Amino acid sequence: MIRLYRISIFTLSFSLLILSGSAQNLADIGKSNPIAVTGGVSLNQIFYTAGGIENRRDPYTYYASGNVNFSLYGWNVPLSFAVSNRNTSFQQPFNQYSVHPTYKWITGHAGYCSMSYSPYTVNGHIFLGGAVDLAPEGNWKFSALYGRFLRAVQPETDTAGLITNTPSFKRMGYGFKTSYSKDGTTVDLIVFHAKDEIGSIAYVPDSLGILPQENLVVSVGAGKTFFDHIVLKGELSSSALSRDIRAQEGEHVHPLANVGFLYTPHLSSSYYKAFKTSLNYQQDTYSFGVGYERIDPQYRTLGAYYFNSDLESITANGAASLWQGKMNVAVGAGTQRDNLDKSKVSTMRRMVGSLNVNYVPNQKLNVSASYSNFQTYTNIRSQFVNINQLTPYDNLDTLNYTQISQSITATTTYVLSNTKERRQSLNLNVNVQDAADKQGQVTQNSGSKFYNVNAGYMYNVVPQNLTVSVAFNANINDNPAVTTRTLGPTATVSKLFFDRKLRASVSSSYNNTYTNSERVSTILNGRINGSYTIQKKHNLNLSMVAVNRKSTSETSAKSFTEFTGTLGYSYVFGLK
Numbered sequence: 001m002i003r004l005y006r007i008s009i010f011t012l013s014f015s016l017l018i019l020s021g022s023a024q025n026l027a028d029i030g031k032s033n034p035i036a037v038t039g040g041v042s043l044n045q046i047f048y049t050a051g052g053i054e055n056r057r058d059p060y061t062y063y064a065s066g067n068v069n070f071s072l073y074g075w076n077v078p079l080s081f082a083v084s085n086r087n088t089s090f091q092q093p094f095n096q097y098s099v100h101p102t103y104k105w106i107t108g109h110a111g112y113c114s115m116s117y118s119p120y121t122v123n124g125h126i127f128l129g130g131a132v133d134l135a136p137e138g139n140w141k142f143s144a145l146y147g148r149f150l151r152a153v154q155p156e157t158d159t160a161g162l163i164t165n166t167p168s169f170k171r172m173g174y175g176f177k178t179s180y181s182k183d184g185t186t187v188d189l190i191v192f193h194a195k196d197e198i199g200s201i202a203y204v205p206d207s208l209g210i211l212p213q214e215n216l217v218v219s220v221g222a223g224k225t226f227f228d229h230i231v232l233k234g235e236l237s238s239s240a241l242s243r244d245i246r247a248q249e250g251e252h253v254h255p256l257a258n259v260g261f262l263y264t265p266h267l268s269s270s271y272y273k274a275f276k277t278s279l280n281y282q283q284d285t286y287s288f289g290v291g292y293e294r295i296d297p298q299y300r301t302l303g304a305y306y307f308n309s310d311l312e313s314i315t316a317n318g319a320a321s322l323w324q325g326k327m328n329v330a331v332g333a334g335t336q337r338d339n340l341d342k343s344k345v346s347t348m349r350r351m352v353g354s355l356n357v358n359y360v361p362n363q364k365l366n367v368s369a370s371y372s373n374f375q376t377y378t379n380i381r382s383q384f385v386n387i388n389q390l391t392p393y394d395n396l397d398t399l400n401y402t403q404i405s406q407s408i409t410a411t412t413t414y415v416l417s418n419t420k421e422r423r424q425s426l427n428l429n430v431n432v433q434d435a436a437d438k439q440g441q442v443t444q445n446s447g448s449k450f451y452n453v454n455a456g457y458m459y460n461v462v463p464q465n466l467t468v469s470v471a472f473n474a475n476i477n478d479n480p481a482v483t484t485r486t487l488g489p490t491a492t493v494s495k496l497f498f499d500r501k502l503r504a505s506v507s508s509s510y511n512n513t514y515t516n517s518e519r520v521s522t523i524l525n526g527r528i529n530g531s532y533t534i535q536k537k538h539n540l541n542l543s544m545v546a547v548n549r550k551s552t553s554e555t556s557a558k559s560f561t562e563f564t565g566t567l568g569y570s571y572v573f574g575l576k
Helices: 384-385
Strands: 008-014 035-051 060-072 077-085 102-105 106-116 121-136 140-150 171-182 186-194 214-226 230-242 269-282 286-295 312-321 327-337 348-360 367-373 376-378 402-418 424-439 443-462 466-478 485-496 502-514 517-532 539-552 559-573
Touching: 106 140
Parallel strands: none
Antiparallel strands: 008 077, 035 060, 035 559, 060 077, 102 106, 106 121, 121 140, 140 171, 171 186, 186 214, 214 230, 230 269, 269 286, 286 312, 312 327, 327 348, 348 367, 367 402, 376 402, 402 424, 424 443, 443 466, 466 485, 485 502, 502 517, 517 539, 539 559
């Protein structure tokens, strides 16, 4: 049954988000237009029906959104909202906001902010509070911050008395960074402190591992340039971490345990250090160098979300520009090991390396390739998620982090022709990743390999504004338990009409999914999209998607057919 008039505001953010290029500059008062108002509104209606399965969404959904930006002498105040009948819950109306006023060499930050001092101290953690950057002319620069790094989350229990959410203590933190630079010499001093408030939430059983903590991190960094080409850098950080500040206070000989009011040592306190240094030689067309990094086991800072610890690596790197810049090569290699304190039964030792090559011999061919087995965090997303997605509003809350141990990527683009009448090109993209799935520090699945292949051809008739493209996509997920493959072609035809005011496209894709060599499903979908612009401010758009899934295995999901239609209108104002 169509449910009308059931309105819920599921996102309403009042954001004073100022980019560095548009931060409030108080020195511009009296020199620019005092007030400017820009923004826009949009309304989308989504119609849905399905056969063979129960409806996976409401038959009718509307989605309205809008934004208004008030600018006063460059001081920007954006307001945005979204309304839908898909959600009946009301969330906090003010999610994240921040202001960043600038006057000459002073920049302030207030609201929800993030600062990055160094990888071992403060590195991208969002906090609610304030910060300031001072960059006067001369050799000195200063930065300071203070705010709430975690809000208190009270434990919630079910009828059996079991906690059903993840509680957290309120965590307050402060820090500062002082930098000095002169004649190729730089020195940085960073101090960061964070502490949980014990009484901010109700009692939580220790078995959940939710303990009130305190952390003090001190870092000293330095750099020196010799003979205009040799650059020496280094950073030494020390972290004091009390994992339970309810424990009895204790005496420790570590320097961070004797800093007075900055940190209170407890019996649960531990002390760690991290060290990184590099030596590089740089010229106009080439460079090379060496690096060393050592991070103690269990090293942590409460000023960063993710961190590698128990790691020692020795690396060498080099880069060169060859053949008058047509080829650029960068390479890195070294060794890496863990179990630095000999507490583990086994020690991991491996060769680490990276290689990046970009080759552009002429205007037609562009080839690039890269390899890396350094650990990084990424979000793996198959291209079939987008191919089979019904609306742009699907999977909005998907956020999956994966720790990558090896990655190989190769991309080739070849232009067959490029004239005023015709444009043709071929492209090939291949990506291979060896990964261990992690969310936080919990391993979800290990030994997985991901293969993504995309090959495409594009043909553009310039005078007719007509573009035809075909592609073949393949995605393989290989892990110890099961191997899944999805592959198939996609074809798209798009054209512009009425002086580019009307954009229309038709596309279709056909893909098969196999599990351990057995075909389990076939998906055929078709899309029609149209968009018409009136006087650059009004836009009408229509999208229709039909998906037919045929199951070929008794153990797979049912066969079904789905249709989704989206009719939308948007309006922007304040444009010149």
